[in-house]
Amino acid sequence: LPLLILSYCTCTHPKCSGYSTFRLCAKRLPCALPIFAHLDAGSSTFNNVVKTNLDEVRAVIEDFNKVAAPYAKLWKGQTNPAFESWSQDRADVELLTIICNLSFNRAVPNPRLLNIHYEPFTSGVYGETSYEQMQSIIDEIGFRESDVFLDLGCGVGQLVMYVAGGTRVKRSVGIEINDLPASCGEAMGKDFLKWMKWWKKKCRPFELLHGDMLDERYRNVITQSLS
Structure with a gap:
């Protein structure tokens, strides 16, 4: 599951940071969000991360990767509606x-x-x-x-x-x-x-x-x- 390698995305370009990619992953894996409230879409902490601050971006991505790891293991070898967009070989x-x-x-x-x-x-x-x-x-x-x-x-x-x-x-x-x-x-x-x-x-x-x-x-x- 690509979420597990997000911590290696260290681009600090304001239009394309690791944080932007992280938010997209979070949106496409909503089942993981309730586990930690500070990543909820309505959280001020989640929305106010300074995208050009590598330390802040890395911290929130590392948190998400910890949550994503068990889901990645669960996804392997089985079909789960929550992971449908990840398992398809063509982009929607x-x-x-x-x-x-x-x-x-x-x-x-x-x-x-x-x-x-x-x-x-x-x-x-x-x-x-x-x-x-x-x-x-x-x-x-x-x-x-x-x-x-x-x-x-x-x-x-x-x-x-x-x-x-x-x-x-x-x-x-x-x-x-x-x-x-x-x-x-x-x-x-x-x-x-x-x-x-x-x-x-x-x-x-x-x-x-x-x-x-x-x-x-x-x-x-x-x-x-x-x-």
Whole structure:
């Protein structure tokens, strides 16, 4: 059970601390919360931990790990409704969205810098799709295992990863021409895989390509996704 290794998550980034991950674990394992009142969602102690204070974060995580240990032993080898989200090999919509947001925040320290790479009122700017909208597309279309998802102008590639984690497509591919989004996408991809592994969730192969979608070298990638 991933809860047992939370004490090794020592990141102090305000958007992605071990405490943030801990709170997510607590939410997805509610049966453990009543055992110690100071971790209850309504507790001021629980809510007022300074997320950039490593000692405070480590203390509350170590407390939680002590409680989680017997539950981890209980979970092994049996099915328990309280542990359903942990035992599934695919991430549900809520967890997948959280993982994507977590990885994005770690890879893109200042999202506003991404906007300066796109000149207003040009063909390079054509809107952005949210995770909610992408999920609606997934639900409507119902991607098959033989499908290839292709995002032209993928930015940092968050939708490419979302599809890889939320469907069973053959593979998910994104192409981005601008340097900064492509660089952030590479970092996000590594972080996304790390968190998927940490939660013990599977995802389909994905690839983020840096270049012009009109370049001849991407012709096969694009045409294969259409076949």
